[in-house]
Amino acid sequence: MTPRVITAWSAVSPFGIGREAFAAGVASGASAVTRLEEWPVPRQRVAPVPGFEVEKVLGRKGTRSMDRVSALAAAAAGELLGTNGRHREVAAGERAALVLGTTAGSSKSMMDITRDTHTRAMPFHIDTPRIPNAIMNSSAAQCAIRHDLKGPNTTVAGGRAAGLFALRYALRLLHRGRARSVLCGGAEELTPERGWLAHRAGGPDRPTALGEGCSLLLLEPAASQDRPVLAEVLGVTVGVFRDGERETGLVSCLSRALERAGVTAADLWAVSPAVGQDEVRLEPHAALTLPQEEAWGDAGAAAAPFQIASVLAAAEQDPAARGRIAAVLSADPDNVLGCALFRIANEPGSAHV
Structure with missing residues (x-):
C-alpha cells in the first residue's frame, strides 16, 4: 500500500x-x-x-x-x-x-x-x-x-x-x-x-x-515536494477482547501492529496508552509514555484523536522523535480496541518522512 x-x-x-x-x-x-x-x-x-x-x-x-x-x-x-x-x-x-x-x-x-x-x-x-x-x-x-x-x-x-x-x-x-x-x-x-x-x-x-x-x-x-509531512501512518490494527482480558488484548494488538509494520518495540519513541491502561509493558525497551485522560478527561470518541494530536505535538518538540515510531492504543468498554502506528517525519513539516 x-x-x-x-x-x-x-x-x-x-x-x-x-x-x-x-x-x-x-x-x-x-x-x-x-x-x-x-x-x-x-x-x-x-x-x-x-x-x-x-x-x-x-x-x-x-x-x-x-x-x-x-x-x-x-x-x-x-x-x-x-x-x-x-x-x-x-x-x-x-x-x-x-x-x-x-x-x-x-x-x-x-x-x-x-x-x-x-x-x-x-x-x-x-x-x-x-x-x-x-x-x-x-x-x-x-x-x-x-x-x-x-x-x-x-x-x-x-x-x-x-x-x-x-x-x-x-x-x-x-x-x-x-x-x-x-x-x-x-x-x-x-x-x-x-x-x-x-x-x-x-x-x-x-x-x-x-x-x-x-x-x-x-x-x-505519500509526500511530494509541495506537501509538508508530520508523520506517516504505518497502519491501524483493530480487534476485540473478552471481559477481563483487556490488558492482554492491548498488548497482543500492539504486537500484531508492530509485526505488520515491519518494526519492533525497540523502534518505539513514544506510546499513548489506552484509557485506564497503567503502563505498556515493552521491556527491555523503554518508550516515552504520553499523557491522556488525566490531561483532558474521558473525551469519548475524541479520545484517540486527542492522543494522536498529543503525539504530533510532542514530536515537534523532541528531536529524539525524528524518524522513529509512535503507537496510540485505545480500548472501549464495549470490548473493542485498536492500535495505530506512526513514523514521525525526520524533519516535521518538511516534504519527506
Whole structure:
C-alpha cells in the first residue's frame, strides 16, 4: 500500500480552541479537568472546552439549531482549513472526504426529541429543525455543508476507539482512490445528558471526569515536494477482547501492529496508552509514555484523536522523535480496541518522512 501521511492537524479541546492551545496544554503537563458545582450530575469533575459558545465561535449563520457536538466538529474543521491556504485547497471541494468518529452522535439531541414526543400535546409536536441532530451522522454532514467537503462523508461509531476506526476507514478511502484527501478524527460533546449516561453506566470504583472536543487530521497520499509531512501512518490494527482480558488484548494488538509494520518495540519513541491502561509493558525497551485522560478527561470518541494530536505535538518538540515510531492504543468498554502506528517525519513539516 502506498504510504499515507499526516500533513496537518487541529484540535478544539479542554485546553482551548486551536492546535497551539492543545500543544501548550500537553507540554505544560497540567490538567484541564475542573470542578463545576452547578453541574447537575453527581460526578462534578469535568473538562469542558473553555468559553465555547456556538454562536460566538461559529457565528449566527447556520447555527441556530446546531447541537454542541456538531459545533465542536465544525470548529475543528474550520481551524484546520483556515490555518493555511494550501489546507483549504487540498482538503475542501471535490473528492475531499471526511471521516468522523462518534460514540452515538448527540445524546442530548436524541433525549430532547424523545422527551418532546412524550411531554408535548401531540407526539409530533417537536422542534423539527432539531430532528437532524438526533441522527448519528449529523455532525459530519453539517461539517461537509459548512466547509464545502464534497467527497465521501462517513461517520464511524466506536466510543473511545472510534478515532482509530475512523483512521482505518480513511486509509482505505485513499488506498482505493475514492478521495484525494481525508479529514479524519472524532468528536464528543459534554452535556448533562451524557453525564447522566456515564454516571449510570460507569463503575463506582473508577469515577471518571468527562471531557469533550474534536481533533482532526489531514491525511494525504505519500509526500511530494509541495506537501509538508508530520508523520506517516504505518497502519491501524483493530480487534476485540473478552471481559477481563483487556490488558492482554492491548498488548497482543500492539504486537500484531508492530509485526505488520515491519518494526519492533525497540523502534518505539513514544506510546499513548489506552484509557485506564497503567503502563505498556515493552521491556527491555523503554518508550516515552504520553499523557491522556488525566490531561483532558474521558473525551469519548475524541479520545484517540486527542492522543494522536498529543503525539504530533510532542514530536515537534523532541528531536529524539525524528524518524522513529509512535503507537496510540485505545480500548472501549464495549470490548473493542485498536492500535495505530506512526513514523514521525525526520524533519516535521518538511516534504519527506
